[in-house]
Amino acid sequence: MQFGIFSVGDVTPDPTTGRTPTEVERIKAMLTIAQKAEEVGLDVFATGEHHNPPFVPSSPTTMLGYLAAKTDRILLSTATTLITTNDPVKIAEDYAMLQIISDGRVDLMMGRGNTGPVYPWFGKDIRSGLNLAIENYALLRRLWDEEVVDWQGTFRTPLQGFTSTPRPLDGVAPFVWHGSIRSPEIAEQAAHYGDGFFHNNIFWPMEHTRKLVLYYRRRFEHYGHGGADQAIVGLGGQVFMRASSQAAVDEFRPYFDNAPVYGHGPSLEEFTEQTPLTVGSPQQVIDRYASMRDEVGDYQRQLFLMDHAGLPLKTVLEQLDLLGGEVVPALRKELGARRPAHVPDAPTHASLVAARRAAGVTPGEVPTALDHWTGRSAEDDAAAADAVTVRGPA
Amino acid sequence: MSDRTIAAISAGLNQPSSTRLLADRLADATVTELEMRGLSATVETFELRDVAHEILNAMLTGFPSGDLRAVLESVTGADGLIAVTPLFTTTYSGLFKTFVDILDKDSLEGVPVMLGATGGTARHSLALEYSMRPLFTYLHADVARTSLFAATDDWSGEDDARGGLHTRIRRAGREFAEMVAGHEKAVPIDLYTDAPTFDQMFGQL
Numbered sequence: 001m002q003f004g005i006f007s008v009g010d011v012t013p014d015p016t017t018g019r020t021p022t023e024v025e026r027i028k029a030m031l032t033i034a035q036k037a038e039e040v041g042l043d044v045f046a047t048g049e050h051h052n053p054p055f056v057p058s059s060p061t062t063m064l065g066y067l068a069a070k071t072d073r074i075l076l077s078t079a080t081t082l083i084t085t086n087d088p089v090k091i092a093e094d095y096a097m098l099q100i101i102s103d104g105r106v107d108l109m110m111g112r113g114n115t116g117p118v119y120p121w122f123g124k125d126i127r128s129g130l131n132l133a134i135e136n137y138a139l140l141r142r143l144w145d146e147e148v149v150d151w152q153g154t155f156r157t158p159l160q161g162f163t164s165t166p167r168p169l170d171g172v173a174p175f176v177w178h179g180s181i182r183s184p185e186i187a188e189q190a191a192h193y194g195d196g197f198f199h200n201n202i203f204w205p206m207e208h209t210r211k212l213v214l215y216y217r218r219r220f221e222h223y224g225h226g227g228a229d230q231a232i233v234g235l236g237g238q239v240f241m242r243a244s245s246q247a248a249v250d251e252f253r254p255y256f257d258n259a260p261v262y263g264h265g266p267s268l269e270e271f272t273e274q275t276p277l278t279v280g281s282p283q284q285v286i287d288r289y290a291s292m293r294d295e296v297g298d299y300q301r302q303l304f305l306m307d308h309a310g311l312p313l314k315t316v317l318e319q320l321d322l323l324g325g326e327v328v329p330a331l332r333k334e335l336g337a338r339r340p341a342h343v344p345d346a347p348t349h350a351s352l353v354a355a356r357r358a359a360g361v362t363p364g365e366v367p368t369a370l371d372h373w374t375g376r377s378a379e380d381d382a383a384a385a386d387a388v389t390v391r392g393p394a
Numbered sequence: 395m396s397d398r399t400i401a402a403i404s405a406g407l408n409q410p411s412s413t414r415l416l417a418d419r420l421a422d423a424t425v426t427e428l429e430m431r432g433l434s435a436t437v438e439t440f441e442l443r444d445v446a447h448e449i450l451n452a453m454l455t456g457f458p459s460g461d462l463r464a465v466l467e468s469v470t471g472a473d474g475l476i477a478v479t480p481l482f483t484t485t486y487s488g489l490f491k492t493f494v495d496i497l498d499k500d501s502l503e504g505v506p507v508m509l510g511a512t513g514g515t516a517r518h519s520l521a522l523e524y525s526m527r528p529l530f531t532y533l534h535a536d537v538a539r540t541s542l543f544a545a546t547d548d549w550s551g552e553d554d555a556r557g558g559l560h561t562r563i564r565r566a567g568r569e570f571a572e573m574v575a576g577h578e579k580a581v582p583i584d585l586y587t588d589a590p591t592f593d594q595m596f597g598q599l
Contacts, residue, residue, distance in 0.1 A: 134595050154599050184589035192592035205457055215586050265454030274459050 001335055002346050003328045004044025005037050006079035006303040009057035012310040015258040026056050029313045034067050036317050038074035040324025046077035051118055061094040068102035076102055080111025080179045084132040085122035092143035092164040099169045104349030109177040109198050130185055144173035172356055175347045184215055191219030196232035202305055205274050206295045213296040232346055234301035238277045241322045245280035252279045259309040282326040290334045298339045300346035397433040398574050401472035405442045405479040405490035413512045416544050417478040420510055423567025431575050438468045442489050452496045470501040474574035478510035481518045485525040502535040506573035509541035519543035540566045
């Protein structure tokens with residue numbers, strides 16, 4: 001099972017000091033936090049993608065590319081990549097590039113974003129949100145899985161004989177998760193492809209999460225990718241820890257009370273009871289998160305939100321020490337012991353390459369019969385060429 | 395098990411509350427009329443004040459918690475809803491509206507609803523027609539023709555055959571009982587029953 005952290009990259013005033021970090025400070029803090037995650041033995045760092053204040057991470061592959069060079073082992077991911085407003089051609093290129101730079105230490109989580117206005121910022125229409133997610137991802141898959149792609153869809157200009165470069169590392173695309181908190185359509189999409197499904201349940205009661213995850217599991221089995229209990233599931237999490245639970249509650253309360261998402265609403269006590277937020281000792285966190293599998297079945301990835309609501313960097317790094325030092329080793333042991341042998345781990349680059357080899361496909365094979373540059377000759381597609389070039393006298 | 399279930403919500407704030415009293419009277423009248431038609435009925439009455447914090451929290455977090463869950467289940471699963479609010483500053487109270495705002499927008503579709511309001515004087519009675527009724531029309535509820543306004547004077551006990559409170563409550567109850575009696579319960583809408591398959595989604599692009 002993989003354990004890691006995901007960051008929204010929010011710039012939020014520290015309610016105890018009133019100080020707001022600068023964008024520069026926040027971005028550098030994210031880089032420090034990601035490297036710390038590797039240092040304390042976590043498996044995954046995922047960054048959000050946002051294009052509006054108060055969030056900073058608008059350029060995930062720039063950030064993850066830097067981290068690829070500064071780290072050796074940790075898997076670099078997103079939470080989430082906007083499959084709706086990014087051009088799938090650019091996603092295909094950017095993440096294949098990142099895959100090579102990081103030696104395969106990359107996967108992605110697709111999402112539709114958290115704010116409606118983002119659509120027009122990138123020339124898209126929010127009313128097509130779901131359709132964009134379906135069509136763009138279908139194209140992205142083909143760009144990674146096929147050398148040469150002819151494409152015509154609703155939302156972008158057609159592609160003729162297009163090859164996305166660089167090609168995915170070892171001929172294997174990064175593993176993809178689809179994130180959604182309330183759309184069975186996205187669970188269906190993930191199940192159709194046999195991709196992972198991530199429920200960011202941090203603001204939701206578990207029975208809500210449970211329904212959507214179990215729906216994904218049923219559909220995963222329906223599409224023949226394996227048993228429902230072999231579907232690839234990830235969950236969000238949110239914790240704050242100190243040695244004593246009272247110290248944790250006292251220190252976290254002002255951050256909770258003023259947090260952008262749930263602040264000034266339910267009390268800390270109510271919210272911890274109703275959602276996976278756990279504020280207390282490391283042992284309380286272990287107990288709570290060891291029980292998540294009872295709701296959703298054995299799952300493959302647990303990501304925690306640790307740097308948010310204005311918590312200072314120093315505090316976040318202390319939290320990561322507790323997470324990596326005490327909580328995750330205990331959870332690995334406990335969940336590992338309870339997990340049946342036929343439940344797979346989340347796919348990694350190594351496992352995907354191995355599966356491909358086992359299926360008899362040699363990595364890196366280039367179809368030699370085709371044109372070296374485009375994969376086909378102009379004569380193959382005279383009609384398409386005419387369509388874009390024959391326009392009468394200029 | 396009864397033949398029909400009726401949920402009544404009262405947004406009254408005082409204890410005792412004339413809004414709650416009106417809700418109870420309307421519910422009693424409806425049950426009596428249903429019994430005359432050979433149907434037994436159960437009434438569940440809720441004071442929104444008891445779940446006021448949960449209502450606001452649901453607005454802020456997006457999910458209901460605590461006792462509010464049972465209230466929502468009862469209100470959206472009933473064969474008929476009696477909704478009664480005090481009139482504050484020309485219209486339903488903010489608490490009442492916030493409760494309506496957290497209802498799923500499809501949850502009252504086709505459901506018989508009887509409207510009631512309380513206020514200081516009869517000069518406010520049309521608020522039922524210009525603000526309460528459009529609210530439930532928007533939700534596609536089946537709103538009873540007769541709504542019931544009770545001013546302070548109405549509780550004084552005097553009644554006459556033509557327009558007194560008791561007479562009006564009986565008429566409202568009779569009308570509402572007929573709607574509830576004829577109401578066919580819809581199958582509860584589940585997020586997943588109608589979820590499209592991948593082929594359906596891809597096919598409609």
